[in-house]
Amino acid sequence: MYKNIASLMVGGSILLGAVGCTDKFEDFNTDPKAPTPEEMEGDFASTATLISSIIPVVALGQENDYQMIDQMIGCEYGRMTSAANMWGSDMYYATYNPSVVWSGNTFDTNMPKIYTPFFMIRNISGTEGLAYHWANLIRVFGSLRVSDCYGPIPFSKIGTGSDFAVAYDDMPTLYNAMFEQLDLAIAGLKEAAGGGAVSSLLQEVDYIYQGDMNKWVKFANTLKLRMAMRLVNVEPQLAQRKAEEAVNDPAGVISDPSEAAWSTFIPGGNSFHKVNVLWNEGRVSADLTSYMNGYSDPRLPLYADPAPGSSSGEIVGARSGVFHYNILKSETTNYSYPKVTAQSKLLSISASESWFSRAEGALRGWNMGGTAKELYEEGVRVSMKERGAEIGNYLESTAVPAAYVALDNSSYSAAAVSTICPKYDESASFDTNLERIIVQKWLGNFPNGWESWADFRRTGFPKWFPVVNNLSSVGVTSARGMRRLPFPQSEFNTNEANVKAAQLMLDGPDNSATDLWWAKKN
Missing domain, CATH: 1.25.40.390 (Serine Threonine Protein Phosphatase 5, Tetratricopeptide repeat)
Structure with a gap:
């Protein structure tokens, strides 16, 4: 029974249709075919299935998601790999000229992947217990990735009301809110880790650590350290405090290969x-x-x-x-x-x-x-x-x-x-x-x-070769490279007032040449 439920929910829980990704999350981003909490109550199948559907946010195992987000953006702009295809157009990431349609992929893919299972877990758990804190940790991890791409994003106000649109957090507010939620998640996971082994169902669906909560706490502290390093040039005191909290926590950070976060969620192969x-x-x-x-x-x-x-x-x-x-x-x-x-x-x-x-x-x-x-x-x-x-x-x-x-x-x-x-x-x-x-x-x-x-x-480090063909039309320089991506078109279609307010939170126009709040050293 569990595997059939898991197949149904993992395969169908993320809605990527015409509705906007921040439109009334709880109504539009919940699969109407998924079993209700009442139907699965008592056997952990609901929370296990939902955990299995949010963990892939940590590493995108589905090949199309990986291509559009990790390969074209992360690997390209982090100089791990170089594109060997133009995908039928001169408007692509490698030459600093991605199409408007492509620029929204990180937002439009990750936000529903985060919030569909997160809201369901929240509603089942009442914001308590292992599954909620686990999902909240992954929510922070995924939100950092989305913010690294665009800057301001919806976070603290998601799920606080019944409106169809959600306001964005400016970046100082966003980081404070993410740190707050991360600290709550760490405390909750520590309590779970202290309670011994988690259920066998949760172990089965944990593609990273197979239910080892001690390692998830290290993961959370390492995420806190990662976030702290973003802020060294804009909030040095906060950066130091959060980094020292992460490192000096008795639970520690990831420090040994046995603790590294590698995902086995590779449904179609790596x-x-x-x-x-x-x-x-x-x-x-x-x-x-x-x-x-x-x-x-x-x-x-x-x-x-x-x-x-x-x-x-x-x-x-x-x-x-x-x-x-x-x-x-x-x-x-x-x-x-x-x-x-x-x-x-x-x-x-x-x-x-x-x-x-x-x-x-x-x-x-x-x-x-x-x-x-x-x-x-x-x-x-x-x-x-x-x-x-x-x-x-x-x-x-x-x-x-x-x-x-x-x-x-x-x-x-x-x-x-x-x-x-x-x-x-x-x-x-x-x-x-x-x-x-x-x-x-x-x-x-x-x-x-x-x-x-x-x-x-x-x-400004590492120092890299300039791109061979810089086709940017908005002033992205070969020396400084792509600084961010413009807000997704889907948000202008469905959350227009709030995304336009977010544009005013930027220190420049809503394009790929404008620095993020923390990214101004280079």
């Missing part, structure tokens, strides 16, 4: 594999291979295959932002595919991310449980261990990124854009060591480009 390898639509980024080839990084052959166009078996990535008129052109087929299989798990939070965030915090003088050098070096060790690489003398290496040599069109070749090396130098400047930390955070996060895009916008 979506990163399907999009880049089976569909032939992406190659490893030239930026990534420039750094890792220069470093002789032992993780590189675990990230990418030798380039088909290399006679010597080198791993060579493709430049970002090449306007591809035909996917079969040698401009794309010659370059390295990511090394991934249909059975590989999908990354959400790596084991090394928190170490590098802590290293950055220590560099800023925060209490992160060690010196910047100690935390940075442990981050590298943990990343190597997580990927099954032998570290060797990497931490003593003074090697620098390599020049990029294109395999066909020599105009794509470029000198290295950075001289940063893996070896930590306590006598170096703040910016030099910040760059070193952010570069290794980027390399350790492969292929989670969303975090790298956020780090690039708030710090």
Whole structure:
């Protein structure tokens, strides 16, 4: 019975029809065919099924969702992979010119995925108990991703009334509200973790940690640390306080490969594999291979295959932002595919991310449980261990990124854009060591480009090659890259007054050249 219910709800609970994603969430974003709470009361099937439908927000396992959000935006702007297709138009993400229709994908996909199960869990639980706090944690995680794309979003006012439209939070209000809800979720999950094992049904539908609440608390603290780092340039005191809370909590943050968040929700096979390898639509980024080839990084052959166009078996990535008129052109087929299989798990939070965030915090003088050098070096060790690489003398290496040599069109070749090396130098400047930390955070996060895009916008690091073809019509520069995406058209269709109010919360026009509140360093 449970599996039939789960199939029904997971397959049909998210409504992506003509109604707007913030329109009266509880009425429009609930599947009318789904069993009612009363019909499933007493056997945990309802909450287990709903948890199973919200957890994929942590890592988009459905291939079309992954392609439109993680590949085209996160991996592209975080320089993990480069597009090998133009999808029939010169208006696409890689060349800084996405269509209006595509720009809304992150909002229009994630908001219903978050709120359909969240509201149902809230209504069943009465805002108490394990399932509610678990879902609330995932709500914060997903909302951060949506905000990283657009800036202001609806959050604190969702579900507070019966109106058809929902007001947006400006970004300071949003972060305060997300921190508040995250703290409530952490407290609730700690209570659940202290109570011992969760039900077998909840273990079965937990694609990340198989019901281990202690690891979910670490996940939540790592998310808090991630959010804190966004704010270092705009709310440094709040950033420090929240980062120190996360790190110094007795429950801890993710710090070992056994605690990293990898998802087994891959219903059609690993979506990163399907999009880049089976569909032939992406190659490893030239930026990534420039750094890792220069470093002789032992993780590189675990990230990418030798380039088909290399006679010597080198791993060579493709430049970002090449306007591809035909996917079969040698401009794309010659370059390295990511090394991934249909059975590989999908990354959400790596084991090394928190170490590098802590290293950055220590560099800023925060209490992160060690010196910047100690935390940075442990981050590298943990990343190597997580990927099954032998570290060797990497931490003593003074090697620098390599020049990029294109395999066909020599105009794509470029000198290295950075001289940063893996070896930590306590006598170096703040910016030099910040760059070193952010570069290794980027390399350790492969292929989670969303975090790298956020780090690039708030710090200016890593340094990357400019896109080959910048087709932006709104002033996006090759040096600073895409700063955000404009608000989705669906919101103008159904929530017009509120999205227009949100436009006034931006420090500039509602386009891709306007900085987010926290992203003004670069």
